[in-house]
Amino acid sequence: MKTKVKRGKFITIEGGEGSGKSTQISILVNRLQEEGVSAVKTREPGGAPTSDAIRSLLVSGEISFWEPISETMLHFAARHEHIIKTINPSLDKGLWVISDRFSDSTMAYQGYGQGVSKSIIDSLYTITADNIEPDLTLILDLEPEVGLKRAVDRNVSLSSNEDRYERMDIEFHRKLRKGFLDIAKNNPTRCRVIKAQGSLDDVSVRVWKEVSQKFLIKDI
Numbered sequence: 001m002k003t004k005v006k007r008g009k010f011i012t013i014e015g016g017e018g019s020g021k022s023t024q025i026s027i028l029v030n031r032l033q034e035e036g037v038s039a040v041k042t043r044e045p046g047g048a049p050t051s052d053a054i055r056s057l058l059v060s061g062e063i064s065f066w067e068p069i070s071e072t073m074l075h076f077a078a079r080h081e082h083i084i085k086t087i088n089p090s091l092d093k094g095l096w097v098i099s100d101r102f103s104d105s106t107m108a109y110q111g112y113g114q115g116v117s118k119s120i121i122d123s124l125y126t127i128t129a130d131n132i133e134p135d136l137t138l139i140l141d142l143e144p145e146v147g148l149k150r151a152v153d154r155n156v157s158l159s160s161n162e163d164r165y166e167r168m169d170i171e172f173h174r175k176l177r178k179g180f181l182d183i184a185k186n187n188p189t190r191c192r193v194i195k196a197q198g199s200l201d202d203v204s205v206r207v208w209k210e211v212s213q214k215f216l217i218k219d220i
Helices: 021-034 049-058 068-092 103-113 118-128 144-158 170-186 200-215
Strands: 010-015 039-043 096-100 136-141 191-195
Touching (some): 010 021, 010 170, 021 096, 021 200, 039 068, 049 068, 068 096, 068 103, 068 118, 103 170, 136 170, 136 200, 144 170, 170 191
Parallel strands (some): 010 096, 010 136, 039 096
């Protein structure tokens, strides 16, 4: 008789531009693997070939190119492909999936930042998300001015043109921060806020503390 594989855990890392999500995800995945947990990292928008095709439309180009609702629907189209083609298959294999952004980013960016109503975003989530919700969401919190400087420096060093959101004005980024903190406040069971200032090691210790406490992983 074939043994049923225990479904993996789904962890999302959220935060504003330059908050260090990608770096902390890499550190977390390595730490989980050291603990004997098979984990994979992914990102949004993106995470599947079809989602990556949509990503290129969203993260580069003119700031005002998309109407906010159109932009929101594109994010959910990319997310649906990501869930069906990457997240769910990985979880079904027993892998832990660590995602750089998920639906909370849409609520923060398109909801709080661009004024799309919560009811529209919630409806699109219901339609496209295949009933999936993260087991844990870590929100890396950082002053927008600090994060934006980090993001600009990163894009220059990488010669990246994926800077559409970074080029939006500071008020937009302040709205994002408020949005993420509101999301955490309204979802205390799922969300944890992590202070993202300090060294990489300082932040990674905070991240690991939350993950190990949530899932009872021995801290060694």
